Amino acid sequence: MTTVTTEAGAPFGAAPPSGDGAIVTEGLTKRFRGGQVAVDALDLSVPRGSVFGFLGPNGSGKTTTIRMLLGLIAPTAGEYAVLGLPQAQALPRVGALVEGPAFYPYLSGMANLLRFDAADPTAARGTARRRAAEALERVGLSAAAGKRFRNYSLGMRQRLAIAAALLGPRELLILDEPTNGLDPQGTREVRALVKEIAADGTTVFVSSHLLAEVEQMCTHAAIMRTGKLVAQGTIASLSGGRVARVRVETPDAADAGRVLGMLGLTDVLVQDGEVTAELGGHAPEAINATLVGEGVAVRGLAVVRPSLEDVFVRLTGEGFDVDG
Ligand SMILES: Nc1ncnc2c1ncn2[C@@H]1O[C@H](COP(=O)(O)OP(=O)(O)OP(=O)(O)O)[C@@H](O)[C@H]1O
Numbered sequence: 438m439t440t441v442t443t444e445a446g447a448p449f450g451a452a453p454p455s456g457d458g459a460i461v462t463e464g465l466t467k468r469f470r471g472g473q474v475a476v477d478a479l480d481l482s483v484p485r486g487s488v489f490g491f492l493g494p495n496g497s498g499k500t501t502t503i504r505m506l507l508g509l510i511a512p513t514a515g516e517y518a519v520l521g522l523p524q525a526q527a528l529p530r531v532g533a534l535v536e537g538p539a540f541y542p543y544l545s546g547m548a549n550l551l552r553f554d555a556a557d558p559t560a561a562r563g564t565a566r567r568r569a570a571e572a573l574e575r576v577g578l579s580a581a582a583g584k585r586f587r588n589y590s591l592g593m594r595q596r597l598a599i600a601a602a603l604l605g606p607r608e609l610l611i612l613d614e615p616t617n618g619l620d621p622q623g624t625r626e627v628r629a630l631v632k633e634i635a636a637d638g639t640t641v642f643v644s645s646h647l648l649a650e651v652e653q654m655c656t657h658a659a660i661m662r663t664g665k666l667v668a669q670g671t672i673a674s675l676s677g678g679r680v681a682r683v684r685v686e687t688p689d690a691a692d693a694g695r696v697l698g699m700l701g702l703t704d705v706l707v708q709d710g711e712v713t714a715e716l717g718g719h720a721p722e723a724i725n726a727t728l729v730g731e732g733v734a735v736r737g738l739a740v741v742r743p744s745l746e747d748v749f750v751r752l753t754g755e756g757f758d759v760d761g
Pocket of ligand 1: 494614646
């Protein structure tokens with residue numbers, strides 16, 4: 438367990454949070470000089486093995502939280518534990534990408550990683566090349582190891598940054614907005630890489646302001662708004678706040694509504710040209726067959742699952758400030 442210390446080195450918090458999570462925080466708070474509360478009494482629980490999306494609009498406190506977890510800034514109040522270990526033992530097992538590392542444009546990917554590795558006083562010198570080669574392999578850059586950084590695509594540059602975070606065995610990888618500023622191809626590469634890294638057993642904690650990205654890439658998420666935690670859990674449980682509905686497009690809306698009721702679907706809403714109802718355990722194809730059998734002209738039938746955006750809007754009464 439981590440005993441958090443203040444910047445002055447005094448013990449911070451008598452009882453750090455326990456539990457086997459990769460990251461656990463209790464009441465974690467950061468108030469900056471000038472009084473702004475960037476992170477407000479955050480209780481976070483990141484299970485080991487998860488791809489945990491730390492989701493929130495710009496300015497909601499994501500980077501500040503990450504900087505506290507990495508010991509870069511001291512909390513004003515609250516406690517945290519990373520990998521259930523004291524900070525000095527935890528940090529070598531954590532790879533982090535907070536602000537993109539500065540790479541030399543005229544050096545190769547390999548040479549850049551070796552420079553990075555050399556800056557780590559705990560890393561054994563004799564095995565540096567092997568570590569760098571393994572990190573390049575892990576991010577799919579082995580073939581481009583000798584290529585100059587300036588000739589890398591945006592996606593390759595970001596993958597190299599992630600390789601720098603993976604020099605050495607890591608149990609936890611913390612990535613702050615890793616797809617920010619990337620083109621669509623680079624974004625796809627990084628999202629795929631995050632999934633691959635997680636498939637190897639590394640817990641990945643990734644911040645993002647993109648709802649759709651977190652929905653697509655993560656197993657769990659926490660939703661932040663103005664420094665406060667709005668919700669957290671598995672993506673399925675977060676989205677399960679509202680059940681899936683079937684939507685039928687038809688000119689025979691009243692008839693379709695009657696048939697859905699007959700089939701036992703609940704909360705049937707008939708509108709002009711459209712009927713929706715809670716899907717429950719019904720198979721959409723069976724609903725379609727019955728509608729057609731009853732003479733309803735079906736123009737379209739879809740199952741609408743609630744998105745994280747729906748959840749966010751329901752919980753906060755606000756829209757997200759950026760779209761995915
Ligand atoms: N060093 C600082 N001094 C004062 N205020 C700060 C400082 N760092 C961050 N803040 C403020 O704290 C709030 C949270 O910022 P933070 O960077 O943690 O948010 P974020 O969710 O990571 O957003 P973004 O994606 O835009 O970085 C913001 O209002 C920001 O202006």
